[in-house]
Amino acid sequence: MTELTKKTIAEARAGLRGKEFSATELTNAYLDAIDRANPSLNAYVAVTHDKARAMASASDAKLARGEGGVLEGIPLGIKDLFATEGVHTQAASHILDKFEPRYESTVTANLWADGAVMLGKLNMDEFAMGSSNETSFYGPVVNPWRRANGDNKQLVPGGSSGGSAAAVAGWLCAGATATDTGGSIRQPAAFTGTVGIKPTYGRCSRWGTVAFASSLDQAGPIARDVRDAAILLKSMASVDPKDTTSVDLPVPDYEAAIGRPIKGLKVGIPREYRVDGMPDEIEKLWSQGIAWLREAGAEIVDISLPHTKYALPAYYIVAPAEASSNLARYDGVRYGLRVPGKDIVDMYEKTRAEGFGREVKRRVMIGTYVLSAGYYDAYYLKAQKVRTLIKRDFEEAYASGIDVILTPATPSAAFGIADEDMAADPVKMYLNDIFTVTVNMAGLPGIAVPAGLDASGLPLALQLIGRPFEEETLFQTAAVIEQAAGRFEPTKWW
């Protein structure tokens, strides 16, 4: 049955409809794969065997009657950030110990309504704060990819959606939900040779998703290829009255965009993304991407996004500020961990000291500081003004006729678990998001698509940035890159 887990969602969909195999067989194949692999990869923090089998059985009944939704019987992994009714939902944090919500997030409810099967909850950086999946209370996720030099060193899958990316790359789910606040879908997708899209802010409902930085958070899928990402996003996206930032626009059929020619499409190449110290391999990958798009008939245009370098510092004010406010609710009273204290304030302080990990505390502290009396204007207000300028850069590029922007997705390939440089300097870890964070600051859609391997055989990706709500252009263009680059799979060692 192992070959069943290698099928894309599109292939599995055809196989299920054609009665080549059942949803139960497909689900069992994934559950077996998870049970074997998870001790090595640590991608799942909870596996919902019984629920998965019950959902698959219900799908089989529907498929037998010739019914069923667009994802009927497709087994998915769900990032631990999404509320799933009666199932482990802890944002990979100690402070949410034993939390099992009594409600379902809109994104996952959409997937189940379309027939998808839940395999379990995926590991992640605690509260989605991290770029290596090392801040999880449940320990780091191991990247299914290893360097080709035989050193067998364990590599990070990226973060914060590291469990989602590793599970998709390691054939432990057909596709996964993920979220992206500064690059948390695109960077792990890039590190694992998978496809990840962060849609436009407002496209997927945030209702029932544990909040990190509310003005930046967006859900999206990580998938094996561009088509699967399109299929998943179509189901995840919706107009939701329960989220006041959900945008009232119909969800297009993203899959239909795949295969559309890109002749005449204007592709912007922003000069500010050529950063100091960028490895030659990334530079080469970018040039290769430009060549592929030009050969497919796109018009390549050099553009300038002058405030690019200020996106990351502005992000490290805005995101921690919003996080410090969102995470105030974890107080040992309403859910999760409580550590007793001599009075109520002591109880709050001890609970939060024990319940939050180091990175989360660091960001809550930064956020509290920049919002505190006397510093608000100098930090938060200034950062929000810079954000206006970052967005304006993109608006001017699009107003000049640019359809899509091509950049590298990350400044490097996956690095080692417990990398000493990163551990010594939090800012060094933050630089992982240098190419992705601008997109969140401007609320735009962005997709990471695998485009090649580095000298040590690790996957590298390109990023495409689109106009607001023009995800179709991203799928259309990403499919051209995928066609030219081919797909990349790790060698199974686990």
Add this chain to the structure above:
Amino acid sequence: MSVDLQTVKRVAHLARIAVTEDDAARMTGELNAILGFVEQLDEVDVSGVEPMTSVTPMKMRERQDEVTDGEKAADIVANAPATDANFFLVPKVVE
């Protein structure tokens, strides 16, 4: 701008996070590294620029002011560490 040990302890208390002397000393260095990094924003001229309040140009949706949900007290307290008769229990606040 940079923070000293006393400021870190004050901010930790504002954030309701208990810190030991060692934690506070370590955090002082980490927070200063981050504050040093964000200092680059001083180079940007933001005069006359409006701060961003919404990334999508949309008006906040409104709805009728009416009760649409409720009668879920048991669900709401279901995950609490300590409850009694659908109330959250906390350490004594008033003597």
